[in-house]
Amino acid sequence: MSAGERGVASGSVVGSAVGGDVPVAGHVVRRGELSAFLRSRRERIGPAEVGLPVGSRRRTPGLRREEVAQLAGVGVTWYTWLEQGRPIKASAQVLDAVARTLRMDVPEREHLYRLAGIPSVALPEVGDCVSAEVPVILAALDPLPAAVYNARWDVLAWNASYAALFPSVTMAPRGECNVMWHVFTGSLCCSPFVDAPAEMPRLVASLRPAFGRHIGEPAWSAFVARLCAASGEFAAMWARQDVAAAESHVKRMRHPDLGELRLMSTQMALAVPETRMTVYTSVDEATRAELLRLRSVPWLRTGCPEHGYRRYRNPVGPDADGAAGVALGVSAAVAVV
DSSP states (O other): OOOOHHHHHHHOOOOOOOOOOOSSHHHHHHHHHHHHHHHHHTTTSSSSTOOOOOSSSOOOOOOEEEEHHHTTSSOHHHHHHHHHTTOOOOOOOHHHHHHHTTTHEEEEEHHHHTTTTTSSOOOOOOOOOTTHHHHHHHHHTTTSSSEETTTTEEEEEEEEHHHHHHHHEEEEEEEOBBBBHHHHSOOGGGGGTTHHHHHHHHHHHHHHHHTTTTOOOOOHHHHHHHHHHHHHHHHHHTTTOOOOOOOOOOEEEEETTEEEEEEEEEEESSSSHHHHHHHESSHHHHHHHHHHHHGGEEEEEETTTTEEEEEEEEESTTTTTOOOEEESOOOOOOOOO
């Protein structure tokens, strides 16, 4: 614990630990994110969960600031300033105590460190490039659908089977070849997810720690602002401050020509920072059979009965060349009719 933390913990005010707004825009924004994140984590924990009396005079949900400070063993003034986003010094030791008190999991704790300016794990700069061997690997994985994403869920490269399953993503215009944009700006009935209400919060929560690594960067700020403006659902989920890691799990996908598919998405980190390859495998015989049937269908559809369909040439159909696609652009294996 630093001298500033000990001083405030004992009730005194340490002037050297507090100043005006940091004159760097990214730091100011980061402090605002830290404030909102801590408040959201505090409000989700009821006093009874940590052995405190509930009482009848609570005007806000969750724990009070002074209760968090007491349980974490830090000063009330210090924690108040931390949650208010003031530019005070915070050691990893004290942040650990706060994280334990607020019952943060590993992704949430990593996010907290980033927002507080204490990286627990060194992460290199973001990279959106795809090395020359990646399209070769993607093509070799066929017939397993596979794609490369960056931390913002832009689809950077894909194989023909992926394009056959998600043509509306891979055929999207420049700037919209992005899973988040596709999921949150489309109608729920056209969503590729059968369990969209469960999958959508998971997507947003996986974006939050990545955003924390790029606070103040115009491209990231503009991306989130554009999504918030385009989708009230995204804006509401983003405001919840949930944090999660991108994990391998079974996805129930809806395909206009194949029906429901159950696919395991497996994530593999690539050498290029903040990029990963995701491979989709069948988890039951029905899905495996439908993916095989996909190769005999010459045309694919996107959409739904209510909003109509668009037809695409099947990149794994009878006349396809099976080429892999690389953003930004349109795969040569897919043509819209």
